[in-house]
Amino acid sequence: MATSFAKMSTRRVAKCQSAGVAPAASRVFRPVRAQAMDNTTPKEFRSESAAAVAGLPFTTTPYDNYKFAPIRESQVSRAMTKRYFADMDHFAESDVVIVGAGSAGLSCAYELSKISPNTKIAIIEQNVSPGGGAWLGGQLFSAMVVRKPAQSILDELNIPYEDEGNYVVCKHAALLTSTLLSKVLAAPNVKLFNATAVEDLIVREDKSGEVVGGGKYIGGVVTNWTLVTLHHDTQSCMDPNVIEAKVVVSSCGHDGPMGAHSVKRLASLGMVPQVPGMGALDMNTAEDKIVNNTREVVPGLVLAGMELSEVDGSPRMGPTFGAMFISGQKAAHVALNVLRKREAAAAAAAAAEKVAAKEALAA
Numbered sequence: 621m622a623t624s625f626a627k628m629s630t631r632r633v634a635k636c637q638s639a640g641v642a643p644a645a646s647r648v649f650r651p652v653r654a655q656a657m658d659n660t661t662p663k664e665f666r667s668e669s670a671a672a673v674a675g676l677p678f679t680t681t682p683y684d685n686y687k688f689a690p691i692r693e694s695q696v697s698r699a700m701t702k703r704y705f706a707d708m709d710h711f712a713e714s715d716v717v718i719v720g721a722g723s724a725g726l727s728c729a730y731e732l733s734k735i736s737p738n739t740k741i742a743i744i745e746q747n748v749s750p751g752g753g754a755w756l757g758g759q760l761f762s763a764m765v766v767r768k769p770a771q772s773i774l775d776e777l778n779i780p781y782e783d784e785g786n787y788v789v790c791k792h793a794a795l796l797t798s799t800l801l802s803k804v805l806a807a808p809n810v811k812l813f814n815a816t817a818v819e820d821l822i823v824r825e826d827k828s829g830e831v832v833g834g835g836k837y838i839g840g841v842v843t844n845w846t847l848v849t850l851h852h853d854t855q856s857c858m859d860p861n862v863i864e865a866k867v868v869v870s871s872c873g874h875d876g877p878m879g880a881h882s883v884k885r886l887a888s889l890g891m892v893p894q895v896p897g898m899g900a901l902d903m904n905t906a907e908d909k910i911v912n913n914t915r916e917v918v919p920g921l922v923l924a925g926m927e928l929s930e931v932d933g934s935p936r937m938g939p940t941f942g943a944m945f946i947s948g949q950k951a952a953h954v955a956l957n958v959l960r961k962r963e964a965a966a967a968a969a970a971a972a973e974k975v976a977a978k979e980a981l982a983a
Contacts, residue, residue: 707811710740712863713864714864715741716742716955717841717868718744719818719841719868719870719882720744720745720746720927721745722754722944723925723944723948725869726804727944728869728949728951731953732955733807740809741811742811742813744818744841744843746814747846749814751798751801756793757793759939762791762794763789763792764796764941766787766788767907767942768788768942770941770943771942816843817845818842818843818872818882819860820842820860820885821882822839822840823837824836824837826919828969831919831962836891838918839864865920866920866958867921867922867958869921869951870883870927872927874926880895880927883927883931886921892917895931897930901937902935906929906934906936906943907943909928911946913928914950914951914954917931920958924948925948
């Protein structure tokens, strides 16, 4: 059998040579060229590529023989921690804190940084990845539907879409969300603290009437690492941190595991009369209500997006996203108006103190 096979192989080689074609055995099993592989390469891989057999040069890329600059592990640690803690120190007193980096929160931060680039804005997002539910359309489908005239934000961000008359369709929700996120993160006056949860609100009493005209008002947020917040019932007490803010914009979404957090806390404190919860789906009613009801619900706290539906009982709109973005943009203007009033009240109080001090000296 072996002799017969050898004769067949010899005849095949001779036939190929007469035709000017290399025999299959020699094409496939010739030794590997030294520059591609050496004797340390496993035997099963010591065969030439199709390109080499065809007489083509070996493939090269701009990343061959790539080598990184040297670094110490401690340098990496310090590079991260010193910047993060510097941000925590800088934003410990913020002008505006936005709770939730979903579609409403991100559009609020985008609009606010655009109209007031010197306003110090901290965004608190409980998830590692910001964007909320705006990475996909309805039922995990890719396309995002935006009803007119809310396509204005897509035009502003130069995001292409298909115009279907009364609405437009962005080919993938992530295209809009990632573009918006990149604009927010590039703003020098904005810091995103993700994987961080808002556990509570700072509530103060304006006894003098000089801050909000008397009564209770929101003075900031109470924060913790999200993983700590989720495990308070399994560990010993782990106290939180705080961020003071002149205005808080809450856009935590409708009720859920950590949704509608601010509304639920306000209700437990008796600062809102009732929380009827979100109504059943009605697209044509829901989006108008969300945008038109975007407002300061208690002194110092502005609600945006679907969290509004919990306190107003307005319907859900389902997989159409225009109201989320426009509510966020409107919330930016509402928050800026509140901020300006607070600053004016603080300036008036400071001026009154100076006058009183002068009068005391004169007396």
